[in-house]
Amino acid sequence: MSIKPSEREIKRLLKVRELLKKKPKFVRMNSWRLPRLREGWRHPRTLDNKIKWEKKGFPARVKIGYRKPKLVRGFHPCGRIEALVHNPEELEALDPEIHVVRIASTVGKRKEAEILKRAKELGLKVLNA
Numbered sequence: 586m587s588i589k590p591s592e593r594e595i596k597r598l599l600k601v602r603e604l605l606k607k608k609p610k611f612v613r614m615n616s617w618r619l620p621r622l623r624e625g626w627r628h629p630r631t632l633d634n635k636i637k638w639e640k641k642g643f644p645a646r647v648k649i650g651y652r653k654p655k656l657v658r659g660f661h662p663c664g665r666i667e668a669l670v671h672n673p674e675e676l677e678a679l680d681p682e683i684h685v686v687r688i689a690s691t692v693g694k695r696k697e698a699e700i701l702k703r704a705k706e707l708g709l710k711v712l713n714a
Contacts, residue, residue: 590656592664598657599664605653609645661685667712672696673703681708688713 590598614629614636616622626647629637636643652658661667665685670676671692679686686709688697704711 595657595660595664598654599660599662602653602657602660605651608651611647612644614643661712663710665710670700673699676700676703676707676709679707679709681710685710685712687711 611626612624613622613627614634616624629646631637636646639646657664659666663685666683667687668675668679668684669689670686671689673696676686686700686704688700688711692700701711701714
C-alpha cells in the first residue's frame with residue numbers, strides 16, 4: 586500500500602528536478618580526440634582512464650547523484666503523470682487529478698476526435714490536442 590504524496594511535496598520535488606537539469610554532458614574517453622569514437626557514454630574500464638579516476642580537467646563520470654527525485658521521475662513538467670492513449674476506453678482508468686493524456690501518433694483523425702470528446706467529458710487535459 587503506497588501513500589499518495591501531497592501536492593505541495595510534488596511541487597517541491599519538481600523544483601528540485603528543475604535545478605538538477607544542470608548536469609554535465611557525459612562523453613566517452615578520447616571521443617573528443619579520435620574521430621572514430623562516438624560521444625556516447627561507455628563505462629571507463631582501464632587503469633589509464635582519467636575519467637575513471639575523476640581527474641581534474643576531464644569530463645564528469647556518470648554517478649547516481651545526478652538522478653532526479655524518485656517520486657517525480659517520469660512526470661510531465663505540469664506535475665502530473667503522462668499517459669499514452671490509443672482509444673477512448675483507455676481514458677476510463679485515468680484520474681484527472683493525477684494524469685494528463687497524450688494521444689498516440691498512430692491514432693487516426695476519427696478516433697482522435699472520439700478521444701478528445703471523451704477526455705473533455707471526464708475532465709482530462711490532453712497535451713497534443
